[in-house]
Amino acid sequence: MPLREIHRDEISCVRRVPLFSGLTEDQQDLVGALARPLVLSAGELVHGAGERSRRLSVVHTGQVKLSRTLPSGHRRLMRVAGPGQTLGEHGFLTGGPTLEEAEALTETRLCVFSHDDLAALVAEHPSIALQMLRNLGQRLAETERRLAQSTLEVDVRVADYLLDQPLLRETSDSAPATASSAVSPRLRLRLSKKDIASILGTTPESMSRALARLTASGLITVDADVITLLDATGLEALLAQD
Amino acid sequence: MPLREIHRDEISCVRRVPLFSGLTEDQQDLVGALARPLVLSAGELVHGAGERSRRLSVVHTGQVKLSRTLPSGHRRLMRVAGPGQTLGEHGFLTGGPTLEEAEALTETRLCVFSHDDLAALVAEHPSIALQMLRNLGQRLAETERRLAQSTLEVDVRVADYLLDQPLLRETSDSAPATASSAVSPRLRLRLSKKDIASILGTTPESMSRALARLTASGLITVDADVITLLDATGLEALLAQD
DNA sequence: CCGGGGCCTTGACGGACGTCAAGTCCCCGC
DNA sequence: GCGGGGACTTGACGTCCGTCAAGGCCCCGG
Numbered sequence: 001m002p003l004r005e006i007h008r009d010e011i012s013c014v015r016r017v018p019l020f021s022g023l024t025e026d027q028q029d030l031v032g033a034l035a036r037p038l039v040l041s042a043g044e045l046v047h048g049a050g051e052r053s054r055r056l057s058v059v060h061t062g063q064v065k066l067s068r069t070l071p072s073g074h075r076r077l078m079r080v081a082g083p084g085q086t087l088g089e090h091g092f093l094t095g096g097p098t099l100e101e102a103e104a105l106t107e108t109r110l111c112v113f114s115h116d117d118l119a120a121l122v123a124e125h126p127s128i129a130l131q132m133l134r135n136l137g138q139r140l141a142e143t144e145r146r147l148a149q150s151t152l153e154v155d156v157r158v159a160d161y162l163l164d165q166p167l168l169r170e171t172s173d174s175a176p177a178t179a180s181s182a183v184s185p186r187l188r189l190r191l192s193k194k195d196i197a198s199i200l201g202t203t204p205e206s207m208s209r210a211l212a213r214l215t216a217s218g219l220i221t222v223d224a225d226v227i228t229l230l231d232a233t234g235l236e237a238l239l240a241q242d
Numbered sequence: 243m244p245l246r247e248i249h250r251d252e253i254s255c256v257r258r259v260p261l262f263s264g265l266t267e268d269q270q271d272l273v274g275a276l277a278r279p280l281v282l283s284a285g286e287l288v289h290g291a292g293e294r295s296r297r298l299s300v301v302h303t304g305q306v307k308l309s310r311t312l313p314s315g316h317r318r319l320m321r322v323a324g325p326g327q328t329l330g331e332h333g334f335l336t337g338g339p340t341l342e343e344a345e346a347l348t349e350t351r352l353c354v355f356s357h358d359d360l361a362a363l364v365a366e367h368p369s370i371a372l373q374m375l376r377n378l379g380q381r382l383a384e385t386e387r388r389l390a391q392s393t394l395e396v397d398v399r400v401a402d403y404l405l406d407q408p409l410l411r412e413t414s415d416s417a418p419a420t421a422s423s424a425v426s427p428r429l430r431l432r433l434s435k436k437d438i439a440s441i442l443g444t445t446p447e448s449m450s451r452a453l454a455r456l457t458a459s460g461l462i463t464v465d466a467d468v469i470t471l472l473d474a475t476g477l478e479a480l481l482a483q484d
Numbered sequence: 485c486c487g488g489g490g491c492c493t494t495g496a497c498g499g500a501c502g503t504c505a506a507g508t509c510c511c512c513g514c
Numbered sequence: 515g516c517g518g519g520g521a522c523t524t525g526a527c528g529t530c531c532g533t534c535a536a537g538g539c540c541c542c543g544g
């Protein structure tokens with residue numbers, strides 16, 4: 001079927017996305033027919049800040065960096081949207097200009113919906129609005145959490161960030177010597193330390209020093225972008241201590 | 243009509259609220275029948291943090307202080323919900339426990355909806371979900387803006403806060419001497435400086451010094467809770483500088 | 485093979501701001 | 515009227531962290 005072939009990307013994109021998870025497969029296929037694919041290479045912009053972009057995008061593969069620029073000219077990274085996540089809902093909801101610049105961090109495939117198409121979809125399928133609500137509510141809670149934490153010292157914010165990261169699957173190349181030997185959880189930073197520093201509201205220098213202090217305290221070890229959590233409970237204790 | 247009399251509060255509450263503005267008056271009256279009134283005096287809690295509150299509230303009159311408590315025990319004021327604004331949507335959307343403590347700042351009248359009733363309403367009237375979406379989107383944008391600003395110096399955050407406040411209607415008791423004499427805009431702080439400091443992520447002491455510096459720079463004058471903006475463009479320039 | 489640029493780290497320095505403390509003012513209850 | 519407590523301000527002090535600078539490392543292109 002040529003039509004389905006042409007829209008292969010869009011359909012698989014729609015099927016994998018929470019936003020449309022309340023629909024039947026047939027409905028999802030119809031939605032997919034409205035999506036336009038967009039492929040960006042690393043560094044290209046989905047849209048700049050302050051633009052009037054008339055579209056909402058769903059990330060299919062890759063990652064998109066969302067950053068705000070203050071009147072002073074300073075930029076701050078707000079979040080990174082990965083597969084299944086959406087960007088541009090503020091413009092969709094308000095019709096106003098974009099608040100954030102959106103830049104592909106890696107080669108990225110997007111499914112793009114025009115505001116008009118999306119409005120029609122939402123009107124026809126209320127479950128889409130509900131999913132969008134859950135999504136925005138989640139992001140609001142997360143953003144409020146970061147705001148509440150913003151006055152804590154850098155070490156604590158870094159520790160919290162590390163604890164939030166997904167752990168690496170441990171492929172123990174050495175045979176498990178004893179059944180009870182606990183391996184320290186490890187994780188890989190998916191952003192440059194410079195970008196993480198921006199997310200945390202600090203500088204690369206302070207971030208580097210914070211990691212050095214956590215290492216000196218025996219809480220972690222750092223090997224380039226791989227972090228070993230030697231003492232996860234110790235890291236959590238940082239959050240609680242005054 | 244006794245029934246309408248009994249539900250007077252709920253109905254007038256529903257009619258004034260953006261959340262239900264997409265409904266006809268008849269529909270709003272039906273919605274009002276589901277609302278339960280709740281009157282709190284200053285200092286009483288709508289709900290504590292971490293509770294499982296099964297209800298979403300709309301502020302009718304008064305103000306409600308929403309604050310988060312960090313694991314360290316520090317509290318931070320996140321926002322103040324005034325008439326027409328809602329609280330408790332996170333619990334409604336996720337079913338999880340409350341993230342914020344909600345405390346009546348003044349004597350406050352609320353309209354309370356159970357999650358079940360509200361879910362039924364949303365299912366029947368998609369416009370409610372859309373309004374909630376717009377509302378959450380607005381709050382998300384605002385919270386992101388504050389997060390991005392959180393690293394700026396206190397003077398700038400204070401200046402930005404002042405510029406965001408609604409101005410007082412100038413009741414010039416003295417006759418307007420000349421038609422061209424421009425009066426400086428004035429505003430009344432609707433929260434204690436302590437609370438404003440918490441919102442801005444700083445301390446009462448630093449807040450007090452920031453106001454003193456802005457005064458010394460000739461940008462404002464402070465008379466208890468009334469602030470006169472002597473040089474609004476000078477205040478805006480603070481945001482852009484550096 | 486060499487040169488440049490970006491990322492990261494470390495050091496030195498200074499300033500902004502949080503903390504502690506004291507003092508004033510005001511309000512409210514006894 | 516008097517005492518207590520909370521809001522606010524001001525001062526003194528210490529420190530966290532942002533800035534500037536230098537240097538190492540790696541990658542890539544000439």
